Amino acid sequence: MTATLALASVPAFAQHAGHIASPPNEKIDAAFDIVRTEVKSEGPDVVFRVQVRGKAGTIRPKPTGQFAGSAVYSYVWPTSLDSAGVGFESKQGILALAVTFHPDFDDAADGGANRHVWHPHWVVLVPDDACGKGSLKVKDIPAGTTPKVPATWPKVPLLIDSPTYPTTLATDTVEVRVPAPVIGATAGVKFDGVTSALKVNANLHAPLLCISNVFDVASGDLSLPGTIAR
Structure with missing residues (x-):
């Protein structure tokens, strides 16, 4: 699949409370072939889950030995949450929760190491044709x-x-538990699911980190048809 991702209007027939069911696709690597995406409030947490056809997290980028030009693999939940909710300025772009693996660099807070484990990030996604027409x-x-x-x-x-x-990445499921106060009110919040690869610009200038390949999109069109359930 190409790296193109674009927001579309949410078709009324595609609304889901808490989850998005996606048909399996044998043409996609099983570790990235999404079959179910869900976001639910459970006790003190908002739980983000994605289920794939194969074993989650088994496919990882090959190390290159350097930051420039290196790759990132990810399981991503794009949302309709405002970027201000997690500490950025308001209305900066598509706020997404991502679980990533990148063997060539660390990007943990306070200089910590995280290159050898799958780990979570909030990211703000925006379109930039410098990454490829229609890409983010x-x-x-x-x-x-x-x-x-x-x-x-x-x-x-x-x-x-x-x-x-x-x-956690267990069998076929990736799960992240976000403390509910981080997100705040979830009424009407929409979400989708994506598996993708990103690439660090070899020249280390903007755009620094582009989506280079989209493996699967839960909705098929990034229309954010899921609604966070309680």
């Missing part, structure tokens, strides 16, 4: 600017956050 990137922070960022921002020039939410 993690929003760059222009040099010389000091935007509002979360306390666990990893000090890279991107709108990205590195929280330490409990994250």
